Amino acid sequence: MRIGLLASGGLGLNVVKYFLAKSGLTFVMTDRKSTDIIQLAKEKKVPYFVGNPRDGRSQDFIKDKQIDVLISVNYLFIIEKDLINLPSKIAFNIHGSLLPKYRGRTPHVWAIINNEVETGITAHLIDNGCDTGDIIEQIKIPIGYYETGAEILRKYSENYIPLIDRVISKIESGKLILLRQDNLKATYFGKRTPEDGRIDWNWQKERIRNWVRAQAYPYPGAFSLLDSNKIVIDEVVFDERGYEENMPNGLILSAEPFLVKSPNGVIKIKKFRDIDFQIQSGKILE
Template sequence: MKIAILASGGLGLKCIEDIFKNYKIDFIATDSASAGIIEFAEQKAIPVFKGNPRKGKLFEFAKGFQLDILFSINYLFIIEPDMISLAVYPINFHGSLLPKYRGRTPHVWSIINNEKQTGITAHIIDDGCDTGDIILQKLIGINEVDTGNDILQKYVAIYPGMINEIIALFKKNAIQSSPQQHALATYFDKRTPEDGEINWNWQKERINNWIRAQALPYPGAFTFYNSTKIIIDKIAYSDIGYNNNIANGTVLKCNGEMMSVKTSNGAIDLIEIRKVEGGIFPPTGSKLGS
């Protein structure tokens, strides 16, 4: 059985390590920043492609391989058609219950949108974006305190078992797939650090979801006091009293470590503040937001 893996980041490395315990890996492709994957491949003498695969560069590296399975795991690049054609089963793992949440960082978007569950889908890679036929799905619950990283760690625990399940199906010639219900599809785009600004006119529940979805190790939700950027990782709902006529985003209390802030439907305590640029905390009565 010939297996190749396109993977990035810690999740990709965990899956590569698990596969390598039981199976030969013919080659690995990863991005230049995934140092752990590159180091593992070099230590184990696995051929590795590093960097941008576009415009046929990865295909030139891989075209001599005739693959049974090509796994894409947290890979940062869209896979070009010539690469798809190299494998009998080109299979991508996507962090949602497709066809919902096609696109980038679906676990982060799921928390932002107050979803109670997400999942992992193994699907055939086709020319679309997360549109291929579904082989296997696993459901994952989202609780009210889960962060984006918490969901990622749930993925880490489940991905290897799904991979082994698919390999077992292949060995029995029993891989089956079913088309996605494309009419039910939703798509969410790539997020950037600049997308994390808090809107204090939102309700406190939405602000909480916004913050926990982007908490460490992600870039973080943030606000401004004048030109000072404040990055926030965790809040709690507050029972502090306030005047309903004051503006949303008003600092109701600040002790130099924690702040209470008014939202559109109540107050919140900023209980984990990652960074205040310049160390200047806004005084009580000041207004947050750009």
């Protein structure tokens, strides 16, 4: 079976390595920032395409390869209809959620923020929408109470290849069963930027904890401002100490330990990134 791969980043690199080890990769398409994928394709003498697939050159590139299956893994670009129809059998994508929930970008981060206890990955047909194609196969992944966004992404990475293998096996056996997504159950989340990480200390303590762990190192991180100085926070826990109800949310109750008031309890900041200013009790995080 001739397989073409659309791949970006670390998740994509792992899948590229897997298919190269099996001598089962016809070509790879990637973006300019995925230099590890580009270098590997050069070393292994695998045909590769770098850049936006909508520039007109990619269609001829894929047509010449006469592939059976096109797989998208963490690919940065939206795939146009004229590319979807080029493989003889199927074009499918691996998405980091249990579709139809959490369509869109960084779904694992949003799942943690929303206090989900389970996420997963979905293999689905590529269509003209955003993560809207028929579902082929899913793997469920639990979210631990203390797990961070990066830790969940590692779980995703461990399950990408088993999921792809299941789909390939079904294609080869002719036992592919498709499940149409229920759009009434769908949710969508857009692209996040580092500035989206700001903590609102008027949130309940549970949301603040989830907000922090979802974006903890090596991600850009949740943050607050202290006198216009940025503090990036990587871990918080709840603290049983009391406070006066009329105290403002975000008030620093203590510098050591670093305690902050929220609407429904005290939060202890256990880990934060290096700063060149002093934490002072009585100040307010914003």
